[in-house]
Amino acid sequence: MTAPRRLLTVTALLPLLLTATACGADGTEKTTGPSGRKLDKVTLTLNWYPYGEHAPFYYGKRQGLFEKHGIELTIRAGQGSQKTVLATGAGHSDFGWADTPALLSGVESGVRVRSLGVFLQTTPSSVQFFASRKIATPADLRGKTVAGTAGDALSRTFPVFLKKNGLAESDVTVQNTDPAGKIAAVISGKTDGLLGYASDQGPTMKEKSGRDVGYLRFSEHGLNFYSNGLIAAQRTLQERKELSRRMVRAVSESFAAAREAPGPAIAAMDGASGQLPPRRVLAEQFGTTLTLLHTPATQGKAPGVNTEADWRRTLDVFTEAGLVTRARAVSAYWDGATALKG
Structure with a gap:
């Protein structure tokens, strides 16, 4: 869900x-x-x-x-x-x-x-990905592609998150994805992760895939609201x-x-x-x-x-x-x- x-x-x-x-x-x-x-x-x-x-x-x-x-x-x-x-x-x-x-x-x-x-x-705002991606810090997002929805709060605050962690917007590609399709994009391998809420999409992605999910929570990396x-x-x-x-x-x-x-x-x-x-x-x-x-x-x-x-x-x-x-x-x-x- x-x-x-x-x-x-x-x-x-x-x-x-x-x-x-x-x-x-x-x-x-x-x-x-x-x-x-x-x-x-x-x-x-x-x-x-x-x-x-x-x-x-x-x-x-x-x-x-x-x-x-x-x-x-x-x-x-x-x-x-x-x-x-x-x-x-x-x-x-x-x-x-x-x-x-x-x-x-x-x-x-x-x-x-x-x-x-x-x-x-x-905030539950986070970058979510399969643990096998070996993403441990914001710096590990460099060169990655994440699924996001244009204009929503997550996509609008993601550049602020990147800036606070020494990254430029150009370091990460945000692939515009319908909200209902973000989990599918990660499971299919079309994106390395998604922008979502730790209290919502992550558990569902784990349930659907049977794979462990990792998180980079905004609140743990300098940005809370x-x-x-x-x-x-x-x-x-x-x-x-x-x-x-x-x-x-x-x-x-x-x-x-x-x-x-x-x-x-x-x-x-x-x-x-x-x-x-x-x-x-x-x-x-x-x-x-x-x-x-x-x-x-x-x-x-x-x-x-x-x-x-x-x-x-x-x-x-x-x-x-x-x-x-x-x-x-x-x-x-x-x-x-x-x-x-x-």
């Missing part, structure tokens, strides 16, 4: 989504939970079809953590972070789970959406602030609970999707996800606690990469007033 979190052309999709009728954003839909408690019906759209990273949502739902916070949660598969950002901004989903680069791109294009907290605070987190439309944050706060707490508690019970958390995903990876792949994906939850500034804090300094560093990376033309104040992207406090 691949997760092409493509940075689509926002301006092409924005008018269509913004003119559609928003639903579920007026706070009127209620239901009664198993305990007899009145619950708000809430939708959450993922960044892609369910994979290991999403286990906390299913586990939190099964364990009653969302109900504890007055929420009946419906989890929807996504089709890429950018579409999730657009759908959430337009009110077609109460909340979204999306990559921070897609959020930044959306805000810059006029989508009225903000982060409620990034949970994957260490925020990845996936919880988002909401500005309208939701204004009109349903109390619900938004409850949702943040429920998601944070679900991640904390899943971290303590990874096996049951993965089991909670049974039946989540017809495209669900095998359990051993889910377990590896989730295990990697658990290594991404904090930066040095948030170690020991609850999942989803962010700092303004970490946000600013992320904005600096994407300004250098050209995804952000001119960075605004952090508050334009992150609703620190609603988010979890450290």
Whole structure:
């Protein structure tokens, strides 16, 4: 299973989504939970079809953590972070789970959406390859060809990664490949590796090929930035602030609970999707996800606690990469007033 979190052309999709009728954003839909408690019906759209990273949502739902916070949660598969950002901004989903680069791109294009907290605070961005390639350091990429998708966050930040490791863009050939075809390109030998997420493509490539996979993680070689987190439309944050706060707490508690019970958390995903990876792949994906939850500034804090300094560093990376033309104040992207406090 691949997760092409493509940075689509926002301006092409924005008018269509913004003119559609928003639903579920007026706070009127209620239901009664198993305990007899009145619950708000809430939708959450993922960044892609369910994979290991999403286990906390299913586990939190099964364990009653969302109900504890007055929420009946419906989890929807996504089709890429950018579409999730657009759908959430337009009110077609109460909340979204999306990559921070897609959020930044959306805000810059006029989508009225903000982060409620990034949970994957260490980027899973990486170069992935079969271990037999004997690639141990960024310098070993010189002369190699990697599969990438033009315009997405990985391809846009890869030159920054190369620069930080003393390489020029011309030292590595990036072969433009459809996201769904990147794994096939490596398995077939058409490319030496791919640009992907350590919490996603790598375990799938290992499963499909039966070969060990190696990684050069951006975060271990001088480049880190925020990845996936919880988002909401500005309208939701204004009109349903109390619900938004409850949702943040429920998601944070679900991640904390899943971290303590990874096996049951993965089991909670049974039946989540017809495209669900095998359990051993889910377990590896989730295990990697658990290594991404904090930066040095948030170690020991609850999942989803962010700092303004970490946000600013992320904005600096994407300004250098050209995804952000001119960075605004952090508050334009992150609703620190609603988010979890450290």
